[in-house]
Amino acid sequence: MPLDYLHTNRTGTDFPLEKIDSLTTTKKWVRIRHTVDIIPRLIPTNPDIPTNPDIDVKRLQHLIRRGERIQFQLHLASSLLIITLFIAAAMPGLSSAQNSDENPALVTAIRAGHMINVETGESLANQIILIEDGLITATGSNVQIPTGAEIIDLSDSYVLPGLIDAHTHLAMTEMPGADINDHGTYYYTTLLEPTAFRAIQGVAQARSLLESGFTWVRDVGNSALYADIALRRGIEGGWIPGPNMIASGIIIAPFGGQFQMQPEKPELGNPEYIYADTEDEIRLAVRKNIHFGATVIKLVTDNQPYIYSIEDIAAAVDEAGDVGIRVAAHASSDEGIRRATLGGVVSIEHGTRPTDETLRLMKEHGTVLVGTDFPATRNGESRHAALVERIRRAYDIGTPMAFGSDVEYYREGWTRGELTLEFLDSYTDAGLPNDYILKMFTMFAADVMGVNSGRLKAGVAADIVAVDENPLDDINAIRAVHFVMKDGRVYKRDGHFEWSTPRVMNNPRRKPQRQ
Numbered sequence: 001m002p003l004d005y006l007h008t009n010r011t012g013t014d015f016p017l018e019k020i021d022s023l024t025t026t027k028k029w030v031r032i033r034h035t036v037d038i039i040p041r042l043i044p045t046n047p048d049i050p051t052n053p054d055i056d057v058k059r060l061q062h063l064i065r066r067g068e069r070i071q072f073q074l075h076l077a078s079s080l081l082i083i084t085l086f087i088a089a090a091m092p093g094l095s096s097a098q099n100s101d102e103n104p105a106l107v108t109a110i111r112a113g114h115m116i117n118v119e120t121g122e123s124l125a126n127q128i129i130l131i132e133d134g135l136i137t138a139t140g141s142n143v144q145i146p147t148g149a150e151i152i153d154l155s156d157s158y159v160l161p162g163l164i165d166a167h168t169h170l171a172m173t174e175m176p177g178a179d180i181n182d183h184g185t186y187y188y189t190t191l192l193e194p195t196a197f198r199a200i201q202g203v204a205q206a207r208s209l210l211e212s213g214f215t216w217v218r219d220v221g222n223s224a225l226y227a228d229i230a231l232r233r234g235i236e237g238g239w240i241p242g243p244n245m246i247a248s249g250i251i252i253a254p255f256g257g258q259f260q261m262q263p264e265k266p267e268l269g270n271p272e273y274i275y276a277d278t279e280d281e282i283r284l285a286v287r288k289n290i291h292f293g294a295t296v297i298k299l300v301t302d303n304q305p306y307i308y309s310i311e312d313i314a315a316a317v318d319e320a321g322d323v324g325i326r327v328a329a330h331a332s333s334d335e336g337i338r339r340a341t342l343g344g345v346v347s348i349e350h351g352t353r354p355t356d357e358t359l360r361l362m363k364e365h366g367t368v369l370v371g372t373d374f375p376a377t378r379n380g381e382s383r384h385a386a387l388v389e390r391i392r393r394a395y396d397i398g399t400p401m402a403f404g405s406d407v408e409y410y411r412e413g414w415t416r417g418e419l420t421l422e423f424l425d426s427y428t429d430a431g432l433p434n435d436y437i438l439k440m441f442t443m444f445a446a447d448v449m450g451v452n453s454g455r456l457k458a459g460v461a462a463d464i465v466a467v468d469e470n471p472l473d474d475i476n477a478i479r480a481v482h483f484v485m486k487d488g489r490v491y492k493r494d495g496h497f498e499w500s501t502p503r504v505m506n507n508p509r510r511k512p513q514r515q
């Protein structure tokens with residue numbers, strides 16, 4: 001019987017195949033590098049028997065990413081190992097008719113009737129997009145489709161990069177209700193819902209966002225005790241469907257976090273916030289978050305009467321930057337925005353009330369405004385109008401902007417993805433050009449997060465969606481994504497979400513590794 005795992009009797013260790021990053025063979029060794037154990041393991045092979053030439057690491061990785069079920073059999077001969085590779089039947093729907101199960105396609109080719117180049121703001125007709133190993137390898141009208149490639153026909157569609165929300169709270173869902181209106185339901189969510197349930201909420205919301213075409217998000221806290229990190233691991237490990245995530249862990253803030261507390265209960269802000277009031281406390285808080293798996297740091301700089309100094313913010317930026325992690329700062333007031341910009345953060349979250357001078361300062365420093373520009377349905381007409389005016393000023397001044405929603409609420413009849421796309425209203429109300437809005441939702445958001453996505457060109461991750469109408473003519477076309485690919489894997493086709501009980505699961509590390 002074929003085995004789902006690579007067994008080695010020598011070490012008594014099983015190697016789940018999805019953890020294998022590379023597998024090379026020589027006459028003497030099988031070298032296995034896998035994600036749990038960064039150090040390669042060397043397993044001796046029989047020097048007299050040549051190792052199986054069919055083992056092709058690239059091909060294995062490709063098949064694993066596609067969700068193919070790959071099986072190894074080990075033959076033990078006189079206590080010496082030789083490995084034979086079998087490829088079991090592909091999962092339903094993944095193999096095209098052109099490919100036999102014995103030889104699944106290494107390359108996927110998308111026939112795009114129209115491909116949006118978000119960098120130039122052009123729609124190009126009849127393009128081929130080649131995908132291999134989760135990456136785009138070529139685009140163009142004269143690209144040759146290799147023999148045996150799996151072909152995805154989107155010749156009736158407009159194909160564009162996967163959408164990105166640079167400010168989400170997947171593990172928070174504020175439920176409205178007449179019985180819980182004291183201080184708003186935000187408090188009640190943090191006080192009443194335990195981390196485990198918050199993570200489960202995150203599972204549902206992550207799927208919703210992927211279904212709506214979001215292939216990356218940056219999750220910026222309010223996740224109780226690291227529900228966001230658990231969620232990210234679940235998605236990365238193939239347990240649940242969702243966008244790729246950059247996640248902050250716990251929000252770092254001066255005493256009180258974003259709460260207004262009473263003296264008898266000063267700790268009510270825990271665990272939603274880490275209170276950090278000195279430079280040392282800020283550095284320690286950054287380290288704690290990174291230790292528990294954060295891949296971005298979120299500061300709330302000005303939600304209390306006392307606000308972080310430039311030096312406070314710079315300390316967080318320095319501490320996080322030492323391991324290549326960026327800092328996003330919640331800042332609403334002009335002074336808060338100014339200090340966070342000078343402190344070196346990558347982005348200002350909300351940025352509600354900047355003067356023109358401060359918007360110019362942001363431009364000068366390349367600090368990105370992630371405006372969380374709520375639609376009027378959420379914010380009311382007058383606050384919405386103020387945001388629209390601020391969007392327009394920032395655009396005219398040339399302050400860099402990326403899309404971030406801040407949706408953490410529920411509305412009956414709507415999915416989280418639909419609520420997120422409702423924010424398009426704010427940018428169309430501000431009169432922003434469609435090609436610029438599309439950049440905010442793709443490449444600009446990818447850049448603020450530092451991820452290789454948001455563009456359709458060779459070398460970029462194959463995060464690709466498709467819609468029926470041209471978003472450069474009407475940006476609202478992106479509210480109806482009917483095809484979703486993330487890292488080269490299809491999650492939605494012809495408007496139907498595709499998710500089967502996974503046969504390949506992983507347990508990715510929660511901590512980034514210093515190289």
Ligand SMILES: [Zn+2]
Binds near residue numbers: 167168169220406
């Ligand atoms: Zn937020």
